[in-house]
Amino acid sequence: MRKPEQRDLFPGALEMMILRTLRRQPLHGYALAKHIKRVSNDLLQIEEGSLYPALQRLLKVELVKAEWGISSTNRWVRIYKLTAAGSKHLQREISRFEQMFEGITRVLAAIKS
Amino acid sequence: MNWFAQWFSRRRIYSDLSAEIQEHLHERTEELIAEGMAKKDAEAAARREFGNVMLVAQDIREVWRWRSIENFAIDVRYGLRSLRRSPGFTIMVVLTLALGIGANSAIFSVINAVLLRPLPFPNASQLADLCARSTLFDFEHLGVSLPDIADIRASGASFSNLSPYQLSSKEMSGDGEPGRIEGAEISEDFFPDLGVKPVLGRTFVSSDMQPRSYTVILSHSLWRDRFGGNANAIGKTLRLDGETYTAIGVMPDLSSTDFATDRKVWTPFIPTQEQLTSRQNHDFNVLARLKPHTDITQAQKELDAIASRLATAYPGADKGWSFRATPLRRYLLGDARKPLLVLFCSVGFVLLIACANVSNLFLSRGWARRREFAIRTAIGATRGALLRQLAVESVLVALLGGACAFFMALWTVRGIRAILPPEIPRVQDIRIDSEVVWFTLGASLLAALLSGFVPALLSSRQDVSVAIKEGGRGAGPGTGHNFLRQMLVIVEVALAIVLLIGATLAIQSFARMLRVDPGFRPDHLITMRMDFPEFRFANVEQSTRFVREVLESSRAIPGVVAASAGLVFPLGDSVAETTFETEQSVDDTKSGQRMARNNRIEPDFFRTLGIPLLAGRDFNTDDRKEKSPVFIVNDSFARKVFGSLDVVGKRLSARREANRPVWGEIVGVVGNVRELDPGAEPKPEIYSPFIQTPRASGVFLIFRTKPDPLATVAAIEDRIWTLDKDRPVTSIKTIEKQMEENTGAPRSQSVLLGIFGGLGFALAIVGVYGVMSYVVSQQTREIGIRMALGADREKVLRMVIVHGLKLTLTGVAIGVGVSLALTRFMRSQLLGVSATDPVTFGVVAILLIVVAVAACLIPAQRAMRVDPMVALRYE
Numbered sequence: 003m004r005k006p007e008q009r010d011l012f013p014g015a016l017e018m019m020i021l022r023t024l025r026r027q028p029l030h031g032y033a034l035a036k037h038i039k040r041v042s043n044d045l046l047q048i049e050e051g052s053l054y055p056a057l058q059r060l061l062k063v064e065l066v067k068a069e070w071g072i073s074s075t076n077r078w079v080r081i082y083k084l085t086a087a088g089s090k091h092l093q094r095e096i097s098r099f100e101q102m103f104e105g106i107t108r109v110l111a112a113i114k115s
Numbered sequence: 116m117n118w119f120a121q122w123f124s125r126r127r128i129y130s131d132l133s134a135e136i137q138e139h140l141h142e143r144t145e146e147l148i149a150e151g152m153a154k155k156d157a158e159a160a161a162r163r164e165f166g167n168v169m170l171v172a173q174d175i176r177e178v179w180r181w182r183s184i185e186n187f188a189i190d191v192r193y194g195l196r197s198l199r200r201s202p203g204f205t206i207m208v209v210l211t212l213a214l215g216i217g218a219n220s221a222i223f224s225v226i227n228a229v230l231l232r233p234l235p236f237p238n239a240s241q242l243a244d245l246c247a248r249s250t251l252f253d254f255e256h257l258g259v260s261l262p263d264i265a266d267i268r269a270s271g272a273s274f275s276n277l278s279p280y281q282l283s284s285k286e287m288s289g290d291g292e293p294g295r296i297e298g299a300e301i302s303e304d305f306f307p308d309l310g311v312k313p314v315l316g317r318t319f320v321s322s323d324m325q326p327r328s329y330t331v332i333l334s335h336s337l338w339r340d341r342f343g344g345n346a347n348a349i350g351k352t353l354r355l356d357g358e359t360y361t362a363i364g365v366m367p368d369l370s371s372t373d374f375a376t377d378r379k380v381w382t383p384f385i386p387t388q389e390q391l392t393s394r395q396n397h398d399f400n401v402l403a404r405l406k407p408h409t410d411i412t413q414a415q416k417e418l419d420a421i422a423s424r425l426a427t428a429y430p431g432a433d434k435g436w437s438f439r440a441t442p443l444r445r446y447l448l449g450d451a452r453k454p455l456l457v458l459f460c461s462v463g464f465v466l467l468i469a470c471a472n473v474s475n476l477f478l479s480r481g482w483a484r485r486r487e488f489a490i491r492t493a494i495g496a497t498r499g500a501l502l503r504q505l506a507v508e509s510v511l512v513a514l515l516g517g518a519c520a521f522f523m524a525l526w527t528v529r530g531i532r533a534i535l536p537p538e539i540p541r542v543q544d545i546r547i548d549s550e551v552v553w554f555t556l557g558a559s560l561l562a563a564l565l566s567g568f569v570p571a572l573l574s575s576r577q578d579v580s581v582a583i584k585e586g587g588r589g590a591g592p593g594t595g596h597n598f599l600r601q602m603l604v605i606v607e608v609a610l611a612i613v614l615l616i617g618a619t620l621a622i623q624s625f626a627r628m629l630r631v632d633p634g635f636r637p638d639h640l641i642t643m644r645m646d647f648p649e650f651r652f653a654n655v656e657q658s659t660r661f662v663r664e665v666l667e668s669s670r671a672i673p674g675v676v677a678a679s680a681g682l683v684f685p686l687g688d689s690v691a692e693t694t695f696e697t698e699q700s701v702d703d704t705k706s707g708q709r710m711a712r713n714n715r716i717e718p719d720f721f722r723t724l725g726i727p728l729l730a731g732r733d734f735n736t737d738d739r740k741e742k743s744p745v746f747i748v749n750d751s752f753a754r755k756v757f758g759s760l761d762v763v764g765k766r767l768s769a770r771r772e773a774n775r776p777v778w779g780e781i782v783g784v785v786g787n788v789r790e791l792d793p794g795a796e797p798k799p800e801i802y803s804p805f806i807q808t809p810r811a812s813g814v815f816l817i818f819r820t821k822p823d824p825l826a827t828v829a830a831i832e833d834r835i836w837t838l839d840k841d842r843p844v845t846s847i848k849t850i851e852k853q854m855e856e857n858t859g860a861p862r863s864q865s866v867l868l869g870i871f872g873g874l875g876f877a878l879a880i881v882g883v884y885g886v887m888s889y890v891v892s893q894q895t896r897e898i899g900i901r902m903a904l905g906a907d908r909e910k911v912l913r914m915v916i917v918h919g920l921k922l923t924l925t926g927v928a929i930g931v932g933v934s935l936a937l938t939r940f941m942r943s944q945l946l947g948v949s950a951t952d953p954v955t956f957g958v959v960a961i962l963l964i965v966v967a968v969a970a971c972l973i974p975a976q977r978a979m980r981v982d983p984m985v986a987l988r989y990e
Contacts (some may be wrong), residue, residue, distance in 0.1 A: 053179075075142065
């Protein structure tokens with residue numbers, strides 16, 4: 003039995019970041035990984051490999067779609083795009099996350115004071 | 116994406132992914148090289164950053180995979196492989212289960228056809244048979260009189276309709292040998308009530324129900340045979356009982372309904388004025404349809420109320436009578452239900468024994484595989500995974516067993532159909548159909564659960580560190596194992612006892628039946644029926660004259676030793692009864708009318724059958740119509756009614772005229788004729804000369820022959836047709852054949868119960884042997900130590916046998932207890948033997964104990980031969 007892997011993120015966070023990134027522009031896996039790392043200033047320690055299962059989960063429920071094509075770096079890669087359902091899902095998730103985050107912040111603030 | 120497309124697109128997904136991941140690693144590597152890293156280092160760094168490729172691939176697969184199914188497929192593959200590795204075990208288990216399940220499937224095919232398959236009528240649950248019973252008569256099912264039917268119809272709220280009908284047979288004349296065909300006289304509601312529509316033409320309407328309308332509805336088979344299945348049969352004519360009938364309709368094929376619907380022709384039921392008004396005329400069967408949402412108990416309550424009302428209103432006719440409504444299905448089943456349920460129960464027990472055996476095999480196998488399980492646990496398998504694996508294996512063998520069982524059932528169903536007596540309704544419909552397949556599947560899964568569940572629980576409970584050590588020295592199977600094994604032996608023995616006792620009781624009952632002395636010589640006798648339709652024989656003189664001509668001319672046939680005739684004949688399908696009075700009983704108002712068996716016969720009846728004349732004389736041609744009545748009574752009648760055999764000359768009345776007894780004289784006493792019921796007392800019987808009784812609708816001719824009686828049939832028929840070329844002769848049967856039919860049901864019951872009892876017994880003994888062998892093999896070390904310390908061989912032998920005996924005795928005790936509770940359900944099928952016959956119980960118990968001890972002997976001897984040195988060195 004494999005131990006459940008140590009996660010720094012809460013479940014669903016990686017997917018949310020992928021969707022948010024893809025909303026700006028379609029990207030292939032490597033570019034996606036690089037973008038998330040760069041934007042987060044390497045604050046979030048993401049194993050690049052973990053991106054792919056997340057992408058597959060999103061593909062399976064059709065929140066993203068994928069096509070083979072030529073990347074900006076001139077490579078034959080699979081480029082992921084946000085679907086309409088994915089865009090809607092992202093919106094919902096962001097507002098849910100903001101609510102949650104606000105709640106957590108308030109509780110933490112109350113404890114401090 | 117549905118799972119199907121998913122399944123097939125998955126290969127592509129995986130190859131896409133590996134290309135994609137390769138590409139990712141390349142891109143990163145090139146970037147790092149561009150940053151000035153050496154190629155080797157860059158590749159390593161890219162991999163490190165990416166993480167564990169294998170793990171990622173597995174995570175991705177889990178995203179797509181239909182997990183449980185795939186794990187299941189793996190388990191199945193693994194299970195099949197592990198079963199193939201131990202063919203001995205697999206064959207043993209599959210065969211055992213196949214026997215158990217096969218017996219169940221075969222009997223279920225019977226239960227399904229006879230008990231479960233619905234009647235071919237819409238809303239058949241609302242159909243019922245209505246009959247009458249009397250405290251006076253010994254019959255379960257008597258007809259209802261038309262005025263009573265009218266009263267029930269008028270005041271009964273439970274029935275939407277009551278439709279009287281009568282079974283009849285008609286003479287069909289025309290071309291070829293004269294024949295009788297089975298018919299029924301039905302009212303116009305009969306088929307509409309059943310909900311059956313004709314395939315051609317129409318059923319009866321009110322204009323058909325007029326005297327001299329002569330319309331007829333044809334059965335599917337008659338239409339096919341006589342009219343070539345032609346649509347123009349409607350309007351064609353048929354000669355029945357000397358009248359010309361016009362065909363108005365053809366019914367669908369109802370031949371397997373065993374009811375008034377499986378007749379050849381239906382004619383309108385047109386009651387006479389006498390029938391319409393007489394409450395004593397209990398001649399009519401009634402098909403009742405209950406109103407929707409009315410159940411049979413409600414209807415019965417209402418009938419009871421009506422019966423008591425009628426008894427008060429018409430004490431002369433209706434006193435002592437009651438009505439009974441029976442659901443049509445149960446009415447048609449008759450006595451067939453209980454024996455079938457007993458059979459089903461017994462095959463169920465066989466399956467349980469088979470499961471117990473298989474359970475034991477699984478236990479041994481689980482123990483033998485403990486290192487395999489321990490290793491699997493050590494490398495990460497959960498207990499759930501082991502359980503699933505074991506469950507899959509037991510389901511696999513059960514399904515294999517079920518498949519074999521299915522073919523066994525296919526193969527035996529014809530044999531079973533042949534063994535079952537033909538009177539069982541719908542016996543010709545027994546076949547292996549989809550319901551039997553489902554049943555077999557269900558029985559297999561149940562067997563898998565029963566035999567595999569507990570062993571799987573026990574085998575999957577593993578202590579890794581103990582089991583993985585070489586041989587698990589010192590640690591025998593846990594207490595759970597031993598306890599379960601002992602329980603299995605006890606259960607098997609108990610079930611085998613129940614099966615054997617049931618089978619032995621049935622066989623004894625059958626054997627006693629065969630030993631009954633019927634009171635006459637049944638060999639070399641042949642009977643045949645001749646009917647006296649009204650259009651040809653208006654009174655008893657005419658029919659008697661014709662019978663005497665036939666008998667006279669037949670006696671001249673070489674080989675015919677004696678000939679006579681009677682309204683009924685001993686051991687025949689029908690009996691007749693009459694009320695009677697003696698001079699004492701007439702004075703004694705309380706005793707009132709009494710009943711006795713009654714036969715109306717021609718002279719020479721007793722000599723022909725071989726019934727001894729104990730006193731007085733036989734009837735002769737001098738006992739004429741106009742003379743005062745004469746009677747012959749049997750031994751039982753003389754003793755019961757008069758208290759002595761000295762009754763010749765005493766006066767007796769079997770009939771009233773103008774409410775006064777018509778007295779006659781007893782002229783002879785004959786021996787008793789018994790039914791094939793070893794427990795029953797011979798019934799009191801009165802014989803009258805045929806000529807001195809009212810007109811009868813037919814008679815049985817009886818011939819005693821020197822050669823095989825069937826060889827004379829053609830000659831006899833020839834004589835009859837010389838006298839009347841249109842006189843059909845039906846029901847030609849030897850008495851021996853008739854006896855065979857009478858014993859058909861108990862014969863098949865005892866054959867089948869015997870087979871299943873033997874099967875259960877054999878399986879149980881194999882089981883006891885298996886468990887004891889295993890126990891001995893587990894105790895080899897212990898035995899070795901005992902012997903090394905000086906125990907003698909005899910003591911070792913005794914130890915093993917006592918162990919087996921204890922278990923067997925416990926099983927026997929439980930089995931006897933269960934049998935005492937269960938065999939009473941067989942009581943109605945057991946003749947001349949008590950359902951709790953102590954001899955049977957004792958003999959079966961002793962037999963089982965002896966054989967079980969013998970089964971322990973082989974392993975015990977093996978234990979005796981244990982060489983202490985060997986036993987202690989290995990283990």
